[in-house]
Amino acid sequence: MKESFFRSMTWLHTWVGLLLCWLLFLIFFAGTISFFRHEISLWNQPAVHNIEHNKQQQHSLIESGLEYLNTAAPEANRWWIGLPSSRQPELQVSHRHSQEEGKRDKWLDERLDPNTLLPIEGLVETKGGNFFYRLHFDLHYMDRKLARWLVCFASLFMLIALISGIVIHKRIFKDLFQFRPQKGVRAWLDAHNLSSVLALPFHLMITYTGLITLIFMLFPNPAETLYGDGLKGFRADFYPERQRIEASGKKLNEPAFETAFAHFYRNWPEQKIKRVIVDHPSNTAVNIKIYGDNGTLIRDEYPYWQYSGTTGELLQTARLDPSNAEMLYGGMIAVHSGRIAHPGLRWLYFICGIAGCIMIASGCIMWAKRIRERLKPTQTASFGLKLVETLNIATIMGLPLATSGFFYANRLLPSEMVARADKEVLVFFVVWLATALFTSLFRDKRAWQWLAYGNAAVWLLLPVCNALTTGSNLITYIQEGNWILASFDLAFIATALMFYMQAKKLAEKATANKNVSNKRTQVTAEQRA
Structure with missing residues (x-):
């Protein structure tokens, strides 16, 4: 019975690992690189390489961004301001404009030097590190929904392979210190075991939390049971900032920016701001959305404040005091994506991701070598x-x-x-x-x-x-x-x-x-x- 069980687990480990191993390698490879996606975006833009760290306060940068957008795109339906950070030194300003019916609204992105508040010259069009970030779960050139289902199935196979691999490893700790080069297939087995065991906690964490990021696609029933309109209602409740605000058609000359920000700084003086979004800045439906910076907190979504642009009144907040369930869900997504400020931890993620690539690659090669060696002359x-x-x-x-x-x-x-x-x-x-x-x-x-x-x-x-x-x-x-x-x-x-x-x-x-x-x-x- 025992021999039969281990043989079954070995068969399961081999085939669930092999069937989607090349897709898993792509997911691990692109995901590992995307731990430094902001740094790649920085490298891809030589024009911003010499920008010094800004010395202005965040409220001054926000005011400058709003003034710039009011001059450059007063009739846009949305303004977007991204504040500088150590990984993105420029002040990002974007404006979105309405297109014909049936076409997506068009974003125009601009970047300002936070020290001079002038547009940066010599910028090139590039996706930067976001290409690898999106590649590892959207697979590019593929329908987004289909791609995410494929990634989900590959992740499930990976989780099964990890668990079955733990079961069949009778000497899991001994394998951590054993490597026999120049031994053919045995060397590949040792490389597979070493890379698997060395970063096993990371492999389990990254695979499980990867499934959590798409949990509502895999298991929509809880949300559909609790909300009358299903996932749409759940997302409206959980992500109030993503709900569409319709324009009123009435023009507004001077939104109440000063009143709104004065209230924010008076009540949350220590809160750093990640970005500011203004919906319909030129009419009476104007809304001001402020997103806080999580810093080193292990959280995915940002705290959020929404103000009326006509009166400066606070309309709603979200995630200022998240529940335990929100902390757990957001924490797992943040852990998966490595959204933590410390560079040393991102390098640890990167090294463990490389170990995952070696684990998958050595398994693929080992299987082929074993079959090749069994062939008769x-x-x-x-x-x-x-x-x-x-x-x-x-x-x-x-x-x-x-x-x-x-x-x-x-x-x-x-x-x-x-x-x-x-x-x-x-x-x-x-x-x-x-x-x-x-x-x-x-x-x-x-x-x-x-x-x-x-x-x-x-x-x-x-x-x-x-x-x-x-x-x-x-x-x-x-x-x-x-x-x-x-x-x-x-x-x-x-x-x-x-x-x-x-x-x-x-x-x-x-x-x-x-x-x-x-x-x-x-x-x-x-x-x-």
């Missing part, structure tokens, strides 16, 4: 094995190569190009597709070796490309104390060294195997003679 590989080997190389080696392509596109595409942000994303997928086509022709160790050398070269040259296109480099970043940008160059170089070491090891192994094969051929020839 006269047997040819099946279509399934060839497909798995192709997907392994295309995914594991192709995604880093495609990511470097995304960064190169940001530096090399003309700034005046139409739909430039979409072209950056297109380069990412074209490079990935080219890698997949290449691996469909070469599935053996040569493909791993060539792509490792290719990755090493492109990642090593990326700091050079950055220096040539921006005029700044690792040395200048260190001299200026700009450690965020310096970290990018250091990370690029470290990635290149990692791939170079992999390529060199594969080359040495290929030479050793060739020598062994030549000796065997020579011995066979001598025996025949």
